[in-house]
Amino acid sequence: MAALILRYRDGDGASRWARLVSAPPAHPTDVIDVSDLPLAPNSTTDAVIAAYGRNPERFERADVVKITAAQLQSPVTSDATIICQGLNYATHAAEAGHHERKQNLLFAKSSTSLCGPYDEIIRPAGVQLLDYEVEIGVVLRSTLTAGTVVDDTNIGEYVAGVVLCNDVSARDVMFGASFMQWYQGKSYRTFCPTGPLLYLMSPDEVATALMNLEISLTYRNVERQRAVSSQLIYKPAETLTQLAAIMDLQPGDLILTGTPGGVIAQGTPTFIESLKTQLFDDARRRDELVAEMKTLADFLQPGETLTLTMRDLHSGLSLGGQLSTIVEGAPDGASAA
Numbered sequence: 563m564a565a566l567i568l569r570y571r572d573g574d575g576a577s578r579w580a581r582l583v584s585a586p587p588a589h590p591t592d593v594i595d596v597s598d599l600p601l602a603p604n605s606t607t608d609a610v611i612a613a614y615g616r617n618p619e620r621f622e623r624a625d626v627v628k629i630t631a632a633q634l635q636s637p638v639t640s641d642a643t644i645i646c647q648g649l650n651y652a653t654h655a656a657e658a659g660h661h662e663r664k665q666n667l668l669f670a671k672s673s674t675s676l677c678g679p680y681d682e683i684i685r686p687a688g689v690q691l692l693d694y695e696v697e698i699g700v701v702l703r704s705t706l707t708a709g710t711v712v713d714d715t716n717i718g719e720y721v722a723g724v725v726l727c728n729d730v731s732a733r734d735v736m737f738g739a740s741f742m743q744w745y746q747g748k749s750y751r752t753f754c755p756t757g758p759l760l761y762l763m764s765p766d767e768v769a770t771a772l773m774n775l776e777i778s779l780t781y782r783n784v785e786r787q788r789a790v791s792s793q794l795i796y797k798p799a800e801t802l803t804q805l806a807a808i809m810d811l812q813p814g815d816l817i818l819t820g821t822p823g824g825v826i827a828q829g830t831p832t833f834i835e836s837l838k839t840q841l842f843d844d845a846r847r848r849d850e851l852v853a854e855m856k857t858l859a860d861f862l863q864p865g866e867t868l869t870l871t872m873r874d875l876h877s878g879l880s881l882g883g884q885l886s887t888i889v890e891g892a893p894d895g896a897s898a899a
Contacts, residue, residue: 563618564879565581565762566586566761566762567579567580567581567614567760568580568637568757568758569635569636569637569639570629570634570635577605578598578603579599580598583596586758586880586882587679587758588882588883588885589885590630590631590885591630593628595627597621597627600613600620607637607638607701607760607813610760610762611701611703611723614722631680631758635757636755637759638701638814638816639676640674641673642673642815643670643812643815644670644673644676645670645671645805646668646669646670646671647666647668647818647820648668648744650663650667650795650796651793651794651820652793654823654824655795657825657829658827659834663795666801668804669744669745671729671745671753674751675730675751675752675753676754677754677755679757679882679886680758680884681755681886683889684752685862685889686732686891687893689891691827693826693827694731694779694781694787695729695730695821696778697727697728697777697820698724698775698791698818698872699724699726699756699816699817699818701721701722701815701816702720702811703719703720703723704720704813705810705811706810708806708807710802710803710806711806712799712800712802712803713803714769715769717798717799720802721798721802723761723763724760724761724872725757725759725816726756726871727816728868728884728886729748730748730750731748732746733826734851735747736748738847738851755870755884755886756816757882758883758884759881761879771874773791773792774790774791775875776788777822777870778870778872780869786824786825787821787823788824791819794819798819801817802817805817826861826862827861832854833850864890865888867885868884868888869884869885870883
């Protein structure tokens with residue numbers, strides 16, 4: 563049976579795991595009821611998954627306490643490997659100028675980008691094109707190694723649950739890097755708000771849930787993104803099989819499955835031409851990108867907020883929401899202004 567799991571910082575600064583027993587939070591001021599799990603403080607996500615797998619009934623027995631949602635941390639701990647999919651909804655591929663997807667686009671994101679669902683997003687000094695990407699995060703239950711084949715009949719053996727994520731992106735850094743390597747533009751600290759909940763499922767629940775997850779993002783009081791996981795081009799089973807042929811992945815690792823259309827950056831003809839003609843001139847390519855993008859839209863600014871939601875349409879279960887405020891980074895990149 564599925565459980566809604568969260569991680570929070572207690573009064574002594576330790577990270578504790580708990581099961582949600584009230585309505586899911588969507589705002590940092592929400593007061594929620596939780597039942598602490600019988601795990602050592604500061605345990606990692608894989609330890610929670612293993613404990614649930616051994617004896618899910620233990621997750622039902624603790625006393626209920628109240629906490630504020632502002633105490634919540636990412637339910638994916640920073641020991642995780644994060645692998646991302648790009649252009650994995652037709653709507654996003656089209657707005658980026660890739661109307662026909664022929665290969666699964668995979669890239670990495672630093673685990674130190676993880677932060678809580680109500681933490682501030684720090685815009686690094688010098689970044690002008692800060693963008694959002696609401697995504698479904700798939701959390702692994704079991705190790706993926708060479709030769710692993712995942713399909714709809716066994717995906718519950720490999721996937722433990724899902725989590726709401728925001729794949730924050732510095733577009734000017736992504737496309738201004740040498741040969742347009744995305745890692746830096748995706749990996750700054752606070753660039754992966756995650757949570758509030760880990761939707762932890764039994765193996766027989768996973769396949770159905772993965773096809774019925776709805777995500778949304780609102781910016782400037784306008785809904786900019788909404789999609790259902792059934793619309794994914796490369797679905798989790800196929801992607802996990804491909805990844806297993808490339809690399810080992812461990813319980814607690816995170817796969818970001820891609821964002822739907824509605825991001826701020828758009829693949830205009832001018833932008834695409836610049837990518838082709840200025841491949842070996844990083845500075846000029848970045849300058850042209852910034853100039854083109856700024857004629858089309860404003861990007862995320864300090865003081866603005868983003869709200870994200872996720873729900874399981876099959877069960878009708880809300881999986882909570884995020885609220886993030888953008889702040890300006892210090893010139894040395896060490897802290898917010």
